[in-house]
Amino acid sequence: MIKSFARIAVAGAAVATVLTGTMSTAQATEVGVLDSNKTISLPGGQGTMTFIDDGDVFQVCDTKADGHGVAGRLIDNTYNEKIYIDDGGDAGCDKKGYDVGQSGSFQMQLSWNGGGGDVKSEWFNE
Template sequence: MIKRALSRVAVAGAAVTLLGLTAASPALAGDEGPLWYSNRGTVTFNDDGDDITVCDKLADGHGVTGYLERLNSTGTGLVYVIKEEDGGDAGCDRSDNDYDMIGNISHGLAICWNGSGSCVRSNWYFDE
């Protein structure tokens, strides 16, 4: 009886430890997104390569444009660090650049529909 109770405690303890380790190690910690523009498309920041993936999700004759942006040096305007468009073909497009966003400058994602209307923007974040 005591042996069975100790066995159950050991199994429960191992499960709690495994759960704690899993929760402490985030998957794709630096990736952000996807950020959706309604049902028209998405933009995702890929930490592996510091680039973005843009996906046009609606065959409406207009593509979408995704941006990785940051504030300018005075904090009064936006600088588009990466721009990538997708539309008119199957699949998504991923930017190919040499940008490295490590540092204390906050960045954000934006996605715009190439028809009309305003863009959708994410919250600001830092790369670690």
């Protein structure tokens, strides 16, 4: 009887160790996915919008000299615009900082000022 209890205790400890190791790996992976840069691009190479996680900076780049600029927006999950950035007609990209934090979700939206629909990112936070 004592040997049976000892075997059950050893088996239970082994299962707990495996489960704890699996959970730690899954949690580390999820954190890695959330803490990363994100980029969306307009079709035809017209422009990009990038979230740079190190410093919470948003960058909008007009990548095609076609006489039209591009505009990027960051909205929250209640569809309030948090930042607006436009770029075009000058060298380089335009940037703005905004701390997205861990509460709520945010979405980047990028549009070409020559018409057409928006390109949208997935919803994210840190």
